[in-house]
Amino acid sequence: MEALLIPSRSTRKLIPMNARITWRPLSAVTPLLLLAALLLVSAPAHAERVQGHFTYLHDLSGSTSTRPVNNVKVEIWRYAPRFLGIWDWAMDRRVWTDDNGWIDVDMPWAGSGVKYKIRVYAANAHITVWPHDTAHVGESWYNELPEQTVTDSSAVLDFTHHFDWAVAAQNFNIARIGWFAGEYMAQTYSDLPTMSAQTTSMFKTFYDPVGNTMQVEPSRAFEDFTIAHEYGHFVQEQIGSLPWEPSVHYRCLPSSTSLAWMEGFATYYAHAVARAFPGVMKGAASLESGTGCPGTPQDDIEYYPSVTLWDLLDTGSEPNSYPEPHDWVSDQGWLILSIVDNELGAFGSKPTIWDFRNAWISRGQSAMDLDRILARHGLIADFNHAQFVSQSVPTTMIAGHTYSAQVTMLNAGSTTWTAADSYVLGSQNPQDNTTWGFYRVSLPGNVAPGQQGTFTFTVTAPATPGSYPFQWRMLREFVEWFGDTTPSVQVAVTAGLQNAQFISQSVPSSIQGGTSATVSVTLKNVGDTTWSPGSYFLGSQNPQDNTTWGTSRVTLPYAVGPGGQVTFTFSITAPSWTGSYNFQWRMLQNGVSGFGDATQNVSVLVTAPAPVCNSTACIEECIDSGCRGGSCTSANVCHCLRCL
Structure with missing residues (x-):
């Protein structure tokens, strides 16, 4: 009886427990069969062992290495007594090599x-390699191993062999890479048929959709990515739509948008297989950005669909991959295959990268995420976009006070925000308002796609109490507003408590009329508002707004926050007339009202001005009095001379 050991992902099924079994009448040969069965049952329970490790020579451009003949079919044949004791050759067991051959x-x-x-075959669950340039009537198998004879039931027969014959090695490499290419597909689709492959003398390597056959030039049989690329065409033909048109696989050669998609997908597929099975495949450059084609990017060049799909798959932290500002998407291999299978799978259609984009968006995927990749590769124009991340601003403020605010935006476009290109944060609700003291906030630094920009700035609450919206949006000055608007925050602005405490003052108790003196007044801010220069002053009192001392307002020298003190030092001019005059002051907010303590009232005595002697008038006055002349003394007194 033939025993068949199959891989774990085989589509073969066991007979169900409740399956109906049909019994047939015994034939004339049944007794003989029963006799043979009894002979087998009576055989010793101990068995000989057949083992072997199979490898082949991988030779790519003179660089050789040894690879396992993994997951291929192996038939075990025996020359042994058969029916009626007749010795003959027959295949008694079919097995598969493991992952290591x-x-x-x-x-x-x-x-x-x-x-x-x-017999070791270049065939597995995913691909069968047929003999060179022949019809598919016999799988490629290699019976190069010497026969071995069993002498007792404990024998161990070791058929380990290294295949260095070029034809065998080529076919085993096609089978090996075909296995991994099929395993990648089997993770999603378990019902794909087995692909055929063979080396050819046509000096071209291509996939023939008519015969579902990969035709491989012998010189390219060791090119792992070429084999996986052609398997990618098989996948397209099986689950999607493969235009039956001749095409040249060349990464930077313009063709048509449909052929560029066809070849680009197959190249992407080969790299996806290599990513899924690290270390298995060798010989191709990474699809990671930075190795584009010369000239203007075009959608009819296969390189651009391939790198676009790759950016949807790679994570940026694996071999042949690195983080990229434009690439925010990863691990979308299943979705790519699903779109190829469904939206791009109509028979006879010729899908393009744009059909893929439409399908991506129709499935609810982010258009921005894909467009950022397309823009990076030059297939669409660069664009600006911003996503709101967070903001921090007090929801209650005191009129005139300053507060720290913060807004964080994510650059979700394909361009870098720079101050040189006039990217700023602008006020909204209404646009360009100066409610908070300004309407633009400068960038904290360059913000590349995928990075966050955090704007930290100081706002001044409006002077008038009320409710005010706090809202911002990114813009490129004189070009466009773009992206998310921050959520509007209604900020309640209140008047706050205005209060001042008198601390001390320095003022003379008397002063001659018309003369000046320097005085000082010290007050403490015991309220919860900040006194700001230009809005807050020291104002005269008793009576209010009098100009007895030459002014009714004294300018605040600096801002004074709650708990702070300020000393006003200023010059006064005494009235010309003698008498007692009140000296008293109080804090006030200009245009609002006075508040807090008034300074202690000081009654300042204004004395007569010092006498003033005019020399000319003195002489005239003395002559009129009968004196010959006169002069002013040091005490400003007129002294007449030689009077009669």
Whole structure:
């Protein structure tokens, strides 16, 4: 009886427990069959072991290495007693090598002198390699291994072999890469048929959709990515739509948008397989950005669809990948295959990268995420976009006070925000308002796509109490507003408590009329508002707004916050007339009212002005009095001379 060991992902099914079994009448040969079965049952339970490790020579451009003949079919043949004791060759067991190219099989004892040979096929669950340039009538198998004979039931037959024959090595490499290309697909689609492949003398490597066959030039059989690329075309033909048109696989050669998509997808698929099975494939450059084609990017060049799809797959933290500002998407391999299978799978259609974009968006995926990638690769124009991240601003403020605010925006476009290009944060609700003291906030620094910009700035609450919206949006000055507007925050602005405490003052108790003196007044801010120069003053009192001392207002020298003190030092001019005059002051907010303590009232005595002697008038006065003349003394007194 033939025993078949199959891979774990085989589509073969076991017979269900409740399946109907049909019994047939015994034939004339049934007794003989029963006799043979009894002979087998009576055989010793111990079995000989067949094992082997199979490798092949991988030779790419003179660089050689040894690879395992993994996951391929191996047939175990025996020359042993058969029906009626007749010795003959037959295939008694079919197995598969493991991931490292090993087989290890116990065989039932059939007698001393039994001969073994094995056939190793370039065939597995995903691909069958046929002989060179032949019709598909026999799989490629290699019976190069010497026969071995069993002498007792404990024998271990080791068929380990290294295939360095070029044809065998080429076919095993096609089978090996085809296995991994099919395994990647089997993670999503378990019902794909087995692909055919063979080397060809046509000096071209291509996929033939008519025969579902990969035709491989022998010189390219060791090019892993070429094999996986052609398997990608097989995937397109099986689940999507593959235009039956001749095409040249060349990364930077313009063709048509449909052929560029066809070849670009196959190139992407090969790299997706390499990503899924690290270290398996060699010989191709990374699809990561920075290695584009010369000239203007075009959608009819296969490189651009391939790198676009790659950016939707890679994470930026794996081999042949690195973080990129434009690439915010990863691990979308299943979605890509699903779109190829469904939206791009109509028979006879010729899908393009733009059909893929439409399908991506129709599935609710982010258009911005894909467009950022397309813009990076030059297939669409660069664009600006911003996503709101967070903001911090007090919801209550005191009129005239200053507060710290913060807004964080994410650059979700394809351009870098720079001050040189006039990117700023602008006020909204209404646009360009100066409610908070200004309407633009400068960038904290350059913000590349994928990065966040945090704007930290100081706002001044409006002077008039009320409710005011706090809202902002990104813009490129003189070009456009773009992206999210920050959520509007209604800020309640209140008048706050205005209060001042008298601390001290310095003022003379008397002063001659018309003369000047320097005085000082010290007050403490015991309210919860900040006194700002230009809005807050020291004002005269008793009576209010009098100009007895030459002014009714004294300018605040600096801002004074709650708990702070300020000393007003200023010059006064005494009235010309003698008498007692009140000296008293109080804080006031200009245009609003006075508040807090008034200074202690000081009654200042204004004395007569000092006498003033005019020399000319003195002489005239003395002559009129009968004196010959006169002069002013040091005390400003007129002294007449030589009077009669």
